[in-house]
Amino acid sequence: MELLNSALIGTGSFAPEKTLTNFDLEKMVDTSDEWIRRRTGMVERHIVDENTASSDLAIQAALKAIEKANIDPEEIDLIVLPTVTPDMSFPSTACFVQKGIGASNAAAFDISAGCSGFPYGISIADQFIKSGTYKTVLVIAAETLSKITDWTDRSTCVLFGDAAGAAVFQATRDNKGVISSYLSADGNFSGGNLLSLPAGGSRNPASHETVDKRMHYIKMRGRELFKLGVKAMAESGLKALELGNLTLDDVTLCIPHQANKRIIDAVGERLGLPEEKMFINVDKYGNTSSATMAVALDEAIRNEKVGSGDIVLIVAFGSGLTWAAIAIRL
Ligand code: UT7
Numbered sequence: 001m002e003l004l005n006s007a008l009i010g011t012g013s014f015a016p017e018k019t020l021t022n023f024d025l026e027k028m029v030d031t032s033d034e035w036i037r038r039r040t041g042m043v044e045r046h047i048v049d050e051n052t053a054s055s056d057l058a059i060q061a062a063l064k065a066i067e068k069a070n071i072d073p074e075e076i077d078l079i080v081l082p083t084v085t086p087d088m089s090f091p092s093t094a095c096f097v098q099k100g101i102g103a104s105n106a107a108a109f110d111i112s113a114g115c116s117g118f119p120y121g122i123s124i125a126d127q128f129i130k131s132g133t134y135k136t137v138l139v140i141a142a143e144t145l146s147k148i149t150d151w152t153d154r155s156t157c158v159l160f161g162d163a164a165g166a167a168v169f170q171a172t173r174d175n176k177g178v179i180s181s182y183l184s185a186d187g188n189f190s191g192g193n194l195l196s197l198p199a200g201g202s203r204n205p206a207s208h209e210t211v212d213k214r215m216h217y218i219k220m221r222g223r224e225l226f227k228l229g230v231k232a233m234a235e236s237g238l239k240a241l242e243l244g245n246l247t248l249d250d251v252t253l254c255i256p257h258q259a260n261k262r263i264i265d266a267v268g269e270r271l272g273l274p275e276e277k278m279f280i281n282v283d284k285y286g287n288t289s290s291a292t293m294a295v296a297l298d299e300a301i302r303n304e305k306v307g308s309g310d311i312v313l314i315v316a317f318g319s320g321l322t323w324a325a326i327a328i329r330l
Helices: 023-027 033-040 056-071 092-100 114-130 208-211 223-241 263-273 289-303
Strands: 005-014 019-023 044-046 079-080 107-111 134-145 160-171 178-185 255-256 311-318 324-330
Touching: 005 056, 005 289, 019 023, 019 178, 023 033, 033 208, 033 263, 044 160, 056 092, 056 107, 056 134, 056 160, 056 289, 079 092, 079 223, 079 324, 092 107, 092 134, 107 114, 114 134, 114 160, 114 289, 114 311, 134 289, 160 178, 160 289, 178 223, 223 263, 223 324, 255 263, 255 289, 263 289
Parallel strands: 079 107, 079 134, 255 311
Antiparallel strands: 005 160, 005 178, 019 044, 134 160, 178 324, 311 324
């Protein structure tokens, strides 16, 4: 059976209008614009209002991607939605989006892969397309991290923001689209609050006690994650290139997970990629978990940093731990 390619035919992104600057954060916790810029490269992040959920951002991003792809929402066969901030435990956020965009013929599900969700989601889309099961798949990474951020904890609250990014993939016989994907995980890092939201699931169901102990907020040990993240992203990038019979010279642009500018710089150094080949927009959005790479991919394409024929390497790491990389020919 001839395997099909999964062409990227449209991208879109959306962030809420309201921004929270480093100076705003100075008024909320014991921090400074100088510390945040120097340690993270962040300047501002976008934050939703209390009535907005992840699916609302996802719908806006998806509609833009669908417009760019020039397809009818009813052509979409599957919606894959990575998120760590679903609207509810169930039903899936993907089902809310399916209704919101009128994709009435699509199957829909969420995936939980932490910040690596976007490359994990692209790989799922690619498998369904390559196998001939589906023709058109929409991947949307959507996060409202502000809803699970402890605004009294300076070690985390300066880092996170809200946004969504979407990408439409379609079967093609042309030599373009997803070239290779590499997914990995190590559950040995799942415990110990390295990066988790401890309560609200079946381990620690919501109770007065979990609320009093602030267990419904992100818990993170940043310094340890930093080192693991650099290693995981660099190694997964190399793995994806190897699987695609590519070299670093073939890469037009690397889109790393936007957790910290210093992490991105270190990944670039490890890979030996020059600064201009490492995409950075963490200054504008902060860390939006799975959405960072989806928003970055859309910005890189819309701003014509990359175009037809170019090769983009997406690299990610996140809670789990998970790590992943995707090489795509545009
Ligand atoms: O999405 C994937 C998951 N997330 C990540 O990958 C995050 C990875 N980690 C990081 O980006 C960095 O580790 C952080 C930005 C979280 C922290 O930067 P760091 O350079 O690793 O700082 P640190 O945690 O080693 O803390 C250094 C100092 C500490 O003070 P002392 O103990 O040296 O006196 C902290 O208490 O900075 C202090 N600090 C702050 N100071 C001002 C921590 N947060 C803040 C803050 N403002 N917001």
